[in-house]
Amino acid sequence: MTAVIQIKGLYKTYQKHFWMPRQTVLKGLNLEVEAGQIFGFLGPNGAGKTTTIKTLMGIIRPSAGRALLFGKDPWDIEPKQRIGFLPESPYFYDYLTGLEFLVFCGRLFNISSVVLKSRIQELLALVNLSYAADLQMRKYSKGMLQRIGLAQALINDPQLVVLDEPLTGLDPLGRKEFKDIILNLKARGKTVFFSSHILPDAEMVCDAVAIINKGKLLQVGNLADLLNARIKAIELNCRNIPEETAGKMKSRSLSSNTINGQWQFNLKAEADISGAIDLVKAAGGDIISVIPQKESLEEYFSREVAGDA
Amino acid sequence: MRKIRAIAYNTFTEGIRSKTLYALLIYIMLILFSVTALVPLTLGEHSRILRDFGLSGIEFLSVMLAIVIGTTLVYKEVEKRTIYVIASKPVERFEFLLGKYLGMELLLGLVIFLMAVIFTLGVLFLDGKFTFILLLPVTMIFVKVSVINIIALFFSSLSSPVLGAVFTFCFYLAGTLSRDILRLVQRLSEGPLKIILKIFYYLLPNMGNMDLKNQAVYDTAVLWPQVWWALSYSGAYILAMLMITSLIFEKKDFK
Structure with a gap:
């Protein structure tokens, strides 16, 4: 697999005024994103997510280190032909209509008028904004701005789509539509790199994630590997067991619960599974299910960030 | 070139859809004022008064427009973060600046042209005739405003609109x-x-060098060498300022 994004020892320092001390926002960040992935870039507020994205988009220059897109400097024109970018809380030219804005963006890529016309219609339909195409963007809601922002990010049919907090400002239905679009982009072989605060949504779509805090990378890897590595408990569901067996099972479990004669025992480790199944069967009970309980991305994230505090 | 044209057209559209063209209403009122209120007091000098008022009005209003709009051109893009959309697209920063400048030129050109039409109608109404040589000072006003426009763009890339407007x-x-x-x-x-x-x-x-109002007001002969010198000088000044602005802008971080 080829890396579409490479970040090597990236530092960024800011100085608000010349008499103020310099603040280091990124502290030697290293990261690689492979082609065809949906990559979640996660971190608390002020972690350096937007600064990293702005460096990748050629909006700011790194103080040290390198950020590369398709192996090239993002300040070059060539890699920018192949990317789409949706900024955080986007604000666009409010005197333009959505349609005019997309035409403007398309012209910045030198897309021919014929291709542009049909692509704009497709994109407006994709983000569900066909009805507001001729409305000036000053009349758009936050969610509508987010949608037109996604449409402009896709105007050049990019190979890499970078989205900064794309799910913020959307209602649940909008979030679902955005997630479907992201999954659809992946199915078409695109790479999606996005930052998000909404961790359950990120968990649903990401192949891989990176967690950053205070400008440093805490964890990076495939989501399944990161979360499978830490199984919190094994949930065993059964029924038709006598009280005495239930008592024995409780002593082997972290916690238990019963509803309408059905028992749920949370076993401590995988090693306890076979013993518990034998005990239930010996008492004439029925096993309904055995489910390993993984840590959610939210729990994993909280643990990692708290550990770095 | 298509990208520069797109940015220029976008800048022009912004100007047209804001309240820029209200400047024309002010100009109409100025011309009406000079025709109805001043002319009766000028003892046969009415034509000169109208020319003086008309041309000075075109210059003052277009310079003010160049300063007020020009100094916010780039600043607003950075402040409202619309620059993120352009900076992440395959557009050189020089192309962005040139597009902004040309868009503003288009807008100022249109406003000056419309004011010139109003001025012409005023002169025709009062004198019953119009000599096209009167349009030469208007052209030179456009040249002068083009220089102001590039200075405004320079300060817009460096400072806030208020400071930029004061400096310009x-x-x-x-x-x-x-x-x-x-x-x-x-x-x-x-x-x-x-x-x-x-x-x-x-x-x-x-x-x-760029001022030909007096020749128009007092009907003196146009000094063509002065015109050619002013045109070449302004062209060189605009080009130099554009290069300095883009050199500074090239290194700028958009926070």
């Missing part, structure tokens, strides 16, 4: 007085003040 206006005023600065330099004895004023004289745009 100072450049305009000092540029208008640049001949007096030169006279002062010639009278001063050698010393640091003379050197500083000399530097200022060369840095400031020489607006005096």
Whole structure:
């Protein structure tokens, strides 16, 4: 697999005024994103997510280190032909209509008028904004701005789509539509790199994630590997067991619960599974299910960030 | 070129859809005022008064537009973060600046043209005839405003609109007085003040060269060498300022 994004020892320092001390926002960040992935870039507020994205988009220059897109400097024109970018809380030219804005963006890529016309219609339909195409963007809601922002990010049919907090400002239905679009982009072989605060949504779509805090990378890897590595408990569901067996099972479990004669025992480790199944069967009970309980991305994230505090 | 055109057209559209064209209403009122209120008091000098008022009005309003809109051009893009959309697309920063400048030129050109039409109608109404040579000072006003426009763009890339507007206006005023600065330099004895004023004289745009209002008002012959000199000088000044602005802008971080 080829890396579409490479970040090597990236530092960024800011100085608000010349008499103020310099603040280091990124502290030697290293990261690689492979082609065809949906990559979640996660971190608390002020972690350096937007600064990293702005460096990748050629909006700011790194103080040290390198950020590369398709192996090239993002300040070059060539890699920018192949990317789409949706900024955080986007604000666009409010005197333009959505349609005019997309035409403007398309012209910045030198897309021919014929291709542009049909692509704009497709994109407006994709983000569900066909009805507001001729409305000036000053009349758009936050969610509508987010949608037109996604449409402009896709105007050049990019190979890499970078989205900064794309799910913020959307209602649940909008979030679902955005997630479907992201999954659809992946199915078409695109790479999606996005930052998000909404961790359950990120968990649903990401192949891989990176967690950053205070400008440093805490964890990076495939989501399944990161979360499978830490199984919190094994949930065993059964029924038709006598009280005495239930008592024995409780002593082997972290916690238990019963509803309408059905028992749920949370076993401590995988090693306890076979013993518990034998005990239930010996008492004439029925096993309904055995489910390993993984840590959610939210729990994993909280643990990692708290550990770095 | 298509990208520059797109940015220029976008800038022009912004100007047209904001309240820029209200400047024309002010100009119409100025012309009506000079025709109805001043002319009866001028004892046969009505034509000169109208020409003076009309041309000065075109210059004042278009310079004000260039300063007020020009100094917010780039600043607003950065402040409202619309620049993120353009900076992440395959557009050179120089192309962005040139597009903004040309869009503003288009807007100022349109406003000056419409004011010139109103001015022409005023002169026709009062004199019953119109000589096309009267349009030469209008063209030179456009040249002068083009220089102000590039100065406004320069400050818009560096500072806030208020500071930018103050600096640009100072450049305009000092540029208008640049001949007096030169006279002062010639009278001063050698010393640091003379050197500083000399530097200022060369840095400031020489607006005096671009002024043909007097020839139009007093019907004196047009000095064509002055016109050609002013045109080449303004072209070189605009080009140099555009290059300096893009050199600074090239290194700029958009926070």
